[in-house]
Amino acid sequence: MPDRALSTPLDDSFERYLQDKGKGRGGDGGNYRRNAARELERFVEWAAGDRGADDWTGIVPNDADREPTFDDLDERVFREYARHLGGDRGLKQNTVQTYYRYISAWCGWCVNEGYLEAHYAQRASAMAPLPEDDGRKPGDQQAWTSEQRHALTRHVDERARDAVEAYTTLPEDTDSLDKQRRRYAALKAARDRALVFVLAYTAVRVGELLRDPNDPRRRGIRWEDLSLDDGSMDVYRKKQQWDAASLPDPVISPLRSYHQLMNPPTERWPVFPTxxxxxxxxxxxxxxxxxxxxxxxxxxxxxxxxxxxxxxxxxxxxxPSITTDGARSILQRLSETAEIDIDHPKHDYLAPHGGRRGMGEVLVRAFGYTVAARYLDNSEEMVRERYSHIEAGELGDVATEALSEIDG
Structure with a gap:
């Protein structure tokens, strides 16, 4: 390996790596790029001695006054970093695994690009301190129950009906600015209702509906992407292609009345503008x-x-469309005003992904894993894994019935 590569500072490789892993024109977008950049920055700070225990001085020899380079890396470094991630920082097991995977992926890229001789991060000794992955995705376990779904949709429906009625029944001699204020309130309530109904019943990922500042291809759905007569909408799926998603009956009326109230200048307007x-x-x-x-x-x-x-x-x-973070803020506000009872270790509100997961529960129980997988735009294997508790419960009922018959 050329000495030039070995003497290269670690962070000199980051931009090229992130461009290769990014999305959109120039590789500037994408959640993976953003998350990987964050973890690489943490790694290089740790390697320089800026993170870790009080007595941690980094991976550069004490007699060298320079920043970390590729010559300083070996499997012992990655082993120490794995130990650092799994230390007393309160990170969950699967979170530690996720953070380490970002660094490991970069390490593999560095081997292919000639910066490193071997994929040190994947060696057994390097990975030994990592905790076992518990198989759960952090923050993605909330599922809206039927009671929560009905409470939230009923709440936003009542708010929208009241706001629209207050606007449409104004006397003809109402001051122009007062009339505008009522129209604005009606539009906001109608937008919130449409958003909640779409999240509650379509099981579409929130990132497929709204704008992602880190991915220029995800600009949020527009009215031209919806076909209310056919009950479908075109969304940019997680698998990086456009696809049709279903709009079930409960969603049609809120969207139709919202469109009528907004009367957008063109169908290229975002459905959920900021x-x-x-x-x-x-x-x-x-x-x-x-x-x-x-x-x-x-x-x-x-x-x-x-x-x-x-x-x-x-x-x-x-x-512009509202962002995925904007949707979370809206749901936080609505969950509070609706006074919905929420018992979840991570979220004190009905998070967007919970609507998708709650709908998945309904579909699996009603129609099985195959139909649910098609509706959720996932593989049947993934749906079975994600909703394995349903099958376990059903098998438990079978076992109970079998025992009752045998024990008589």
Whole structure:
């Protein structure tokens, strides 16, 4: 191996690696890239002695005044890092495994690129301190129960009905700004209702519905992606391709009434646009300046509207979709206002993935694993693994029945 590679600082390889693993044009997007970048930064800080126990000085020899290089790496380093991850930081077993896998994947890439002679991170001695993986994905165990689903959908439905009625029954002589405020409130309540119903009944991943700032291909579904008459919508799946997802009956009416109320300028508008005032204000200013509108005219135009959302509708200034984090914030707010009883070690609200998992429970129990796998856009093997507790419970019932017959 060339001495040049051995003397290369570790972090000099990070950008090329992340580009190779990233998504979109130039490899700049994707959750994997973001998470891998975070763990690589932690690893190089640890290697330099900035993380770990008080007496940890890093992997560079004490008599050397330089940053860590590939010449400092061997299986003992990765063994020590595995021990560091599994230390007293309160990380779950599977989280430790996940963090180590990011570093191990980078190590393998470095072998292929000529930075390292061997995949030290995958050697048995390096991995020995890692805890056993308990097979659970952190944070992905919540499932909305039928009671929770009904409580949340009933709550958002009542809020939307009240807000729409308050807007549509205003007297004709209502002040323009007051009328706009009522319309804005109705739009927000209708958007929240549509989002909750889609998450509760379609089992579509939240990342397939909304914008991911780290993946330019996930810009959030648009009205043109929906076919309410056919009961379907096109989403960009986890498997990196567009595919049709089902829109069951409970979802159609909230989406249809929301579309009618919004009346988007074009069908290319996002179904779930952001309502964030700061984002919309900046968007209005930038777009109108680009159209040649003077600053004082923009200010006067904005003063005519109670909210910038209503201005962007009238001017066809297409806003971005809410993000996946935005959806979580909405569900936190709605779970609190609905006063839903939630008993979960990680989430004190109904998280988006819980809607998908709860629908999976319903489908497996009603139609079995094969049908559920098709609806969930997963392999049957994965669905059986994820919902193995259902089969275990059913087998337990069979065993109980068998015992009762034998014992008479």
């Amino acid at each position: 309502f964030d005032q700061r984002t919309l204000a900046e968007l209005v200013r930038e777009e109108l300046v680009e159209r040649g509108v003077r600053s004082e005219v923009i200010t006067k135009r904005r003063d005519e509207y109670a909210r910038d959302l209503l201005l962007v509708l009238d001017e066809d200034i297409r806003p």
